[in-house]
Amino acid sequence: MAAEITYAELRFKAESSGPNTDNPAAPEGKPTPQRSNLSLPKMLVSLLIFLLLAIIFCIAFIIFFQKYSQLLKEKKTLKESTQKHTELECKRSNSSRKDKVWSCCPKNWTSFSSYCYFYPTGAKSWAESAERCSGMDAHLVVITSKEEQDFITENMNIKTAYYVGLSDPQGQRHWQWVDQTPYNESATFWHPNEPSDKDEHCVMLNYRPLLQQWGWNDARCELLQGSVCEMVNIYL
Template sequence: MVAVSFGMLCVLQVTLNISLRLVYNRCFKYSEERDQLQTSYNNLTKERDQLQTSYKTMTKERDQLQTSYNNMTKERDQLQTERDVLSGRLTNLKQTCPEGWQKFESSWYFLSTETKTWKESREDCLERGADLVIINSDKEQEFLFNLKKRVWIGLTDSVKEGTWKWVDGTPLTTGYWYDKQPDNAGPTGNEDCAEIHEDQSPLKAWNDLSCDSKLNWICEKAFQHHHDNIL
């Protein structure tokens, strides 16, 4: 009986050892799977956080792009408005100043392409709604001199010899005569009209000349106040 009992105990011991080993192996396997799952979970959590960060960054960039787009749209609209204003100004400018005229300070100037007597030149200017140029400053004189033409200006002493007056009736106060002019020393001895002579210096360029001589001429037309506001 003792031998049988001992034998059974041995069998039981073997069975228990096998069972424990099986349990241990299973627990080890579960532990390994658990670690793998934990690692996978951690990786997924990290990826989720990275994706969340990327999403926030993309959202911020989207908002910045939207802001930039809005600003560009606003600038585009402003440029469109400015273009329309400039287009309107150009239209008004073309209407105010016909072809062949040019602007300097507060006046428009027309330089002829043909030659006429002083009287004929003034008549041409009057037909254009202007008059022969009246010079009021050094800057204006220099501007006209730089046109590089011998031209009639709106100055004459035909009413009273030696008393030079502009075409609007105002007396001459500042002149730009070159040396020894006016001398009234032409072939007829009757030089009653003034010209700008291109071969002199800018502020010493006037010469008296017979009004029947034929020269180019310069017309001047002042801005109207509503055109000043547009331009």
């Protein structure tokens, strides 16, 4: 009896000495995959975008500054060329208008018939010459008679050409005066064989020594030449 009890106790102890389930070993976990480092490429892309925007801004600023400087220069030039007509030179008017006794031109302008004429200094293109005259409340000269042209040329330098207010804006040989005066074929003063070039759309007045006379000559509008401005007399 005692032997059976002893055997039972040994068997129980042997069974109980098996694996310890009270503190099982922690299962081996799977290795955590490493995340790719995406922050560096994102920083590079952001930096490139920033640099691109900075370059675009610099280019835009340079273009704006150049245009602004050019605008200021043109405004200054126009202001310098503009005369305020604060001083007038007057003579008794021959006009039939009884309420207007005096016929006046701005100082340093010359008077002929009912018009005043001025010869600006400095060579300009046709468009710039027209703008300069407009800034003086005038326009490029419109010549409608031989007497008028003879008077104008009395004050001209024979070595200089002068733009007049006649042009062919459409390039179709349809000549037009700047003040909308009708172009009269019978009152034109072209040099012989002029106009001569379909690509020359503006008209200048120049002197030809061989002919010993002043006359009209078509020319490219971008050429820098002298000019003559004209305005109606101021009546007081």
